Amino acid sequence: MRAAQAALSTYAAEESAAHxxxxxxxxxxxxxxxxxxxxxxxxxxxxxxxxxEAAAAFDAARLWFVTHDDRRAAAHSAWQAGLAWTRIEAHAQARAAFEQALASLPDAPCAETVQVLTALATLLAVSLGRVPEGVALAEEALTLARRLPEPLLEAAAARTAGTLRVRANDLDGGIALLEAALAAAIAQDDPVEAAECCAHLAMAQIWRGDCVRSLAFSYRRLEFAERSHDPYQFRHVYTMLAIGTCLLGRWSEADAWLARAQEAVARLASPEPLAFFHLVRGYAAWLRGAGETALTDLRAAITAFRTMGEGTLVWYLGVLGFVQAALGRRAEALATMDELEALIARLPAGTMPTAEPWCHLAAAALRLGDRDRARRCYAPLRAFTGQVHDFSVDGLMGAIALREGEFAAAEAHLMQALHLSRTRGCGLEEGRVLADLAELELARPSPRPGARSRAHELLTRALVTLEGLGMAAEAARVRERLASLVPSAQRAEGLPAGLSRREMEVLRLVAAGLSNRQIAERLSLSEKTVANHLTSILTKTGCGNRAAATAFAVRHGLA
Structure with missing residues (x-):
């Protein structure tokens, strides 16, 4: 036994197990x-x-302690078994073990009570999507930990409560607790606890859209993981470093981190780190313009996530749906989006597990011109303003408002998104928002003087930003918009009655006999926007009705 203890103290795990x-x-x-x-x-x-094997050993220990009437030790062993099951995404077994631990606990609160409550809270909120229940247990554990003279125990409880506050969409409160937990873990020289704190802080900062701070926490996480001698601490760290560097346009570094991630996750029994790796590598491939490569990785990721339950799948399914939409695979994208909406409906509204799915749904719907679905996303997105979940929430709300003809709201949302993306260093979102602001300039029924030149300038800035970051897919989309704008600008002088390009498109469809609803569907506009355009057309041309407008179009060669 002493030989096993000595080997474990030097992190010689296999030698210790053999002894x-x-x-x-x-x-x-x-x-x-x-x-x-x-x-x-x-x-x-x-x-x-x-x-x-670890779970089996811990469970055997639990039974031994139960037989020998040591309730506290039995609870500790059940908690350890639950942690082992959690590492391989065996959620049902983990929950059963944690509930066994609760049943075994002595009546007087103790350290094991805190450990079990925090573990069960994390499982419920993070893996099973039951955020309110998880938050309640985490807060109970933190209150209890603060009454016990164990600083590391309080740090772990604060880290769990902070993580789950973030999941409940209290970013500021959660980040404050996580930073306090990190400081305590460093003071107690516990690299495992410090690594976990950094992991959750990196994710919280990326949801705030602060790519630079998120990456800094991922680098700190790597330092602590290397000191921990625990392979499990490397499950996501390289993948998160790849995310951070690719969002900053540092693609050679991102590729290197992805290569290290692939090696690290291959050594783990859990399917989740490998699935997350495929997801990140797939999305990165799409950003660089490698659509088919992206789909291969994303499909592999989603196939794996399906085995882990709905609480896990809902976080990631939308990435596949968006890329399908962006690549023009309409039928596939619509099927994915339908499934995702059904998953969201089973989650508590306004919690973080719904944020990314709503963003992916909105982004995919906008790409497909699915106005009804985009409209359904608008209200739920309000809960997450100021955040980024693969897309700026404010940017998406602005794009939806734009397509609904709510130009004042669109401008307010887009300007807020532009401000946040610039102050937090999120260049990808800055490029996307600049492109949408250009579209806003052109979409108004009565464009402001100089609108076309401002749109050209905004698109040029967007293109420079996106190309500078190596975001090939988004840059290509902006390049197409810019190319289509130039000939339109050249033709604008020849349009009769001062009609804008969009008004000319609407007039041609009116002359073709289409109703406002049909025109809205054809141009991916709202009926209200079409009506506004038609009013402007009638005013500019001096026509009193649609028939007169049709005659005007025929006379001027527009029909």
Missing amino acids: ARRALAVMGADDTRRGELLTLLGEATLLAGAEQ
């Missing part, structure tokens, strides 16, 4: 050290990445 197995084989069933040795075997195999 423990040999000792158990010769140890009597009633030996007073058996429960401790089973626990040691569980800890060694967990560190070695053999989660199922």
Whole structure:
């Protein structure tokens, strides 16, 4: 037994496990050290990445402690078994183990009470999408931890409560708790706890749209993970470093981190890190313009996420739907979006697990001209203004308002998105928003003087920004808009009655006999916007009705 303990103290996990197995084989069933040795075997195999063997060892330890009437030790072993199951996304087994731990706890609150409550809270909120229940348990654990004289226990409870406050869409409150937990973990020199705090801070900052701060926390996470000697701490760190560097346009670094991520996740038994790696590599491929490569990775990711339950799938399915829409795979995208909407409906409104799905739905709907779906996304997105979930929430709301003909609201949303993207260093969103502001300049029924030249300038700035970051897919889209604008500008002088390009398009469709609804569908506009354009056309041309406008179009060669 001492040999197993000595090996584990030097992080020689497999050697420790081998010593423990040999000792158990010769140890009597009633030996007073058996429960401790089973626990040691569980800890060694967990560190070695053999989660199922670890869970079995911890459960055997639990049964031994129950038989010997040690409730606190039994609860501790059940909690450890639950953690082992959690690492391989075995949610049902993990929950059963945590509930066994709760049932085994002594009546007086103790450290194990906090440990079990935080673990169960995380499982419910993060893996199963039951955010309110998870938050309540985490807050209970934090209150209890603050009454116990164990700084690391309080740090872990604060980290869990902070993480779940973020998931409940209290970003500022959650970040404050996470930063306090990180400071405590550093003070206690616990690299595992510090690495976990940095992981959640990196994600919280990326949702704020602060790519630079998010990347800084990922670098700190890597430092702590390297000190932890635990392969599990590397499950996401390289992938998150790839996200941070690609969003800043540092593609050679991103490629290097992705290569290291692939090696790291291949050594883990859990399917989740590999699925997340495929998701990130796929989305990065799409950003660089490699659409088919992106789909291959994204499909692999979603296939894996489906095995982990709806609470996990809902976070990521929308990425596939958006890329399908962006690549013009309409039928596939619509099917994915229908499934995603059904998943969102089963989650608590306004919580973070719904933020990314709503953003992906809105972005995909806008690409497909699916105005009804885009309109449905608008109200739920309000809960997340000021945030970024692969897309600026304010930018998406502005784009939706623009297509609904709500030009004042569109301008307010887009200017807010532009301000946030610039102050937080999110160049991808800045480029996207500049392109939408250009569209706004051209979409008004009565464009402002110089609108076309301002649109050209905005698109040029968007293109420079996106090309500078290597965002090939978004840059190509802006380039197409810019190319279509130039000949339109050249033709504008020849349009009769001072009609704008959009008014000319509407007039041609009026002359073709289409109704306002049909024109709206054809041009991906709202009926209200079409009506506004028609009013402007009738005013500029001096026509009193649609028939007169049709005659005007015929006379001027527009029909």
